[in-house]
Amino acid sequence: MIYTVTLNPSIDYIVEVEDLRLGGLNRMKRDLKLPGGKGINVSRVLNQLEVQNKAIGFLGGFTGRYIEEWLRKESISSDFLFVSDDTRINIKLKHGDETEINGAGPVIRDTEAEALLQKMAVLNAGDVVILSGSVPPSLGADFYDKLISVCKESGAEFVIDTTGSALKKALPHQPLLVKPNHHELAELFGVTIQTKEEIITYGRKLLEAGAKHVLVSMAGEGALFITEQGVYHANAPKGTVKNSVGAGDSMIAGFVGTFSLTGDLMEAFRSGVASGSATAFSDDLADREFIEQLRPLINISEV
Numbered sequence: 001m002i003y004t005v006t007l008n009p010s011i012d013y014i015v016e017v018e019d020l021r022l023g024g025l026n027r028m029k030r031d032l033k034l035p036g037g038k039g040i041n042v043s044r045v046l047n048q049l050e051v052q053n054k055a056i057g058f059l060g061g062f063t064g065r066y067i068e069e070w071l072r073k074e075s076i077s078s079d080f081l082f083v084s085d086d087t088r089i090n091i092k093l094k095h096g097d098e099t100e101i102n103g104a105g106p107v108i109r110d111t112e113a114e115a116l117l118q119k120m121a122v123l124n125a126g127d128v129v130i131l132s133g134s135v136p137p138s139l140g141a142d143f144y145d146k147l148i149s150v151c152k153e154s155g156a157e158f159v160i161d162t163t164g165s166a167l168k169k170a171l172p173h174q175p176l177l178v179k180p181n182h183h184e185l186a187e188l189f190g191v192t193i194q195t196k197e198e199i200i201t202y203g204r205k206l207l208e209a210g211a212k213h214v215l216v217s218m219a220g221e222g223a224l225f226i227t228e229q230g231v232y233h234a235n236a237p238k239g240t241v242k243n244s245v246g247a248g249d250s251m252i253a254g255f256v257g258t259f260s261l262t263g264d265l266m267e268a269f270r271s272g273v274a275s276g277s278a279t280a281f282s283d284d285l286a287d288r289e290f291i292e293q294l295r296p297l298i299n300i301s302e303v
């Protein structure tokens with residue numbers, strides 16, 4: 001079974017304005033409220049790919065109920081812990097460019113945190129747990145360490161998609177996959193990255209530190225896949241970007257979903273890129289039909 005863990009879900013409030021006037025009155029041209037948070041996005045795309053999975057994490061308040069209802073309508077299996085504070089609302093402002101303003105997240109009490117860890121007792125060897133996104137500050141920076149310990153004790157594999165020291169500390173525990181984008185990779189090492197060669201150099205460092213597979217996404221430039229066997233590049237198909245929020249999460253869903261069904265790393269890579277691009281070219285996350293349409297357009301070559 002695949003589990004996604006979203007410690008900090010969100011309603012993504014996507015707001016489009018013609019011309020952003022800072023300090024002035026702006027009127028929305030279009031707006032859209034979507035359930036968000038990285039693990040939840042992964043679950044929604046896994047469902048599109050008909051890969052069985054369960055979404056776990058914290059939800060709270062009216063925003064939490066909105067997300068729960070959406071997931072129920074999409075028949076996404078979930079087991080969230082309800083907390084007393086409200087789930088955050090993240091603003092995604094489209095004004096020719098994309099500007100994001102993400103909330104810090106609700107207060108999670110110690111008893112609520114403990115109850116979530118108890119939920120993880122369902123894990124078995126062979127399960128894959130996808131740990132995605134930021135950690136609400138009140139949970140403490142070491143909460144991912146606790147979740148990783150639970151995964152290791154049960155024999156489950158884990159994937160981690162987060163940033164900074166939480167990602168660094170996870171590497172020696174041999175995550176099945178890490179997927180920084182090229183900006184996050186540079187930030188992780190405190191460097192600026194200009195070339196594909198530099199991405200490979202720093203991506204390899206994640207492998208050396210313990211990750212089993214490394215995917216570095218590069219938005220419209222596609223992605224690099226770095227493994228013990230070699231380094232591979234995939235192009236991204238061309239298209240009109242509608243909303244790239246969730247493209248990275250879709251890529252993880254495509255990769256892990258296809259890998260769990262086929263065990264084929266190259267097909268998983270192809271599926272990851274197709275899923276990411278299908279989301280970038282959609283208002284909401286990718287649907288199955290669009291992913292299948294893009295899949296043959298992805299060319300993979302060894303670097």
Ligand SMILES: Nc1ncnc2c1ncn2[C@@H]1O[C@H](COP(=O)(O)OP(=O)(O)O)[C@@H](O)[C@H]1O
Pocket residue numbers: 180181182217218219220221222223236237238239241244245246247248249251272273274275276277278280
């Ligand atoms: N402008 C784009 N054109 C085509 N594909 C895209 C575009 N933006 C994202 N994608 C696809 O989604 C994947 C992940 O996107 P990226 O923006 O790098 O991740 P993140 O959302 O984590 O920052 C890319 O590797 C690519 O396949």
Ligand SMILES: O=P(O)(O)OC[C@H]1O[C@](O)(COP(=O)(O)O)[C@@H](O)[C@@H]1O
Pocket residue numbers: 008010012035036037038039041090102132133134135244245246247248249250
């Ligand atoms: O937990 P964080 O780091 O604040 O990220 C949460 C945000 O990331 C998203 O999951 C999108 O992530 P990606 O664009 O990286 O795939 C949004 O749905 C959500 O608003």
